[in-house]
Amino acid sequence: MSLRDGTRTPSIGLSGQPIPFTSLVDVGPDPSSTGEPAFRLRPSSWLDGLIARGLPAPLVILADVAAGAAALRGRTGPERVVTEALRLDLLDRPSVELRAVASASASGPRRAMTVGVISNETDGGVVGHLTGRVAVLDPRQAGARVSAPSWVPPGDTPAVSDLLDDATELVQASDDMVRLRIPTHGDLGNSYGYMHGGAIAVINDVALEWLRRQPGCELAGSRVQSVSLDYLAPVPLTGTASVTSRVAERGHGRAVVLVGVAGVGGAASAVASYTVRLARS
Structure with a gap:
């Protein structure tokens, strides 16, 4: 059985192209955030089974989005980001509705180190701590890894x-x-x-x-x-x-x-x- 949520359309990525993966998972900015930008991951039928088995991928998905946004914060040019490494430490059992806030702990022209926390949306309890190393790419520089998308075969990946x-x-x-x-x-x-x-x-x-x-x-x-x-x-x-x-x-x-x-x-x-x-x- 293939499962794909047809109610969502892919977000547009930093390359200017759609992100097909976002049609499978419900992740995006938290519009209610009044402080640092925050991101939410809502229940997704495609991801069913991971949280129940104690597997961390839903938290990693949210951490990846939050880390990339944190690396770009304060930059005003055409920079784009690619995640090089992520670490997630689990503190408590997560729910299926999650919220992440991240910030850059160190930032340079080519890379940024980011840290953040992931909490349960329902009670605000912290369930994970994230650390990320993010490469910052400038499309104006020679050799920047922001070329046109490679060929992507059609079809739906099973749930x-x-x-x-x-x-x-x-x-x-x-x-x-x-x-x-x-x-x-x-x-x-x-x-x-x-x-x-x-x-x-x-x-x-x-x-x-x-x-x-x-x-x-x-x-x-x-x-x-x-x-x-x-x-x-x-x-x-x-x-x-x-x-x-x-x-x-x-x-x-x-x-x-x-x-x-x-x-x-x-x-x-x-x-x-x-x-x-x-x-x-």
């Missing part, structure tokens, strides 16, 4: 609930590793024509959950404490992403899980590192 089930192909598995093929179509794109950073966070979560469900894997019932994402290179939308999830370290009731998204030629384009608290036996 997360389907990606956690039979829409994802299991290529290889053991107690400590899974390798998957996950369908990726144009609706996961950013305004540059590559996979949106929030969409990458979603497929990382899918790969973590597939690993947690493997027979004999000690991650069953584990709780995510933090996730760090490094976006190494643009992930092209070619119809399928190759994703590998494996347990890298374990000890003292915790484990580190690495998830890599392969790009052209099999080289890693994005890497996520999850720290999880193991369930007590």
Whole structure:
């Protein structure tokens, strides 16, 4: 089953092109904010299943939007931004309605460091802390990565609930590793024509959950404490992403899980590192 919310239209990105991914998730500015600009993530049928499983991608999507806006704050030129790295530390259980506020803790001509908090929309309780490193691009400079969008194949990417089930192909598995093929179509794109950073966070979560469900894997019932994402290179939308999830370290009731998204030629384009608290036996 493919699921796409037809009630929303893609936002326009900083490249001047539409952001197809925003047609799947309900994220945008909080018009009621009276202080620093804030952003909201509302319930999205496409994301159903992540919050209930304790997976952090919805928070990462919101953190990505807030970090990019914070990096641009106060700049008056034609600059554009690309997220290079995000870290999210989880403090409490999130709800399905979230709010984020971020600011630049350090800012230079080429990069900005941003920090912020994510809270539950209903009670205002803080559920996460974000840190971001954002590249600032000036299209007037030679070599700026703001070229026209790459080719994006048509089609709808299955909803997360389907990606956690039979829409994802299991290529290889053991107690400590899974390798998957996950369908990726144009609706996961950013305004540059590559996979949106929030969409990458979603497929990382899918790969973590597939690993947690493997027979004999000690991650069953584990709780995510933090996730760090490094976006190494643009992930092209070619119809399928190759994703590998494996347990890298374990000890003292915790484990580190690495998830890599392969790009052209099999080289890693994005890497996520999850720290999880193991369930007590």
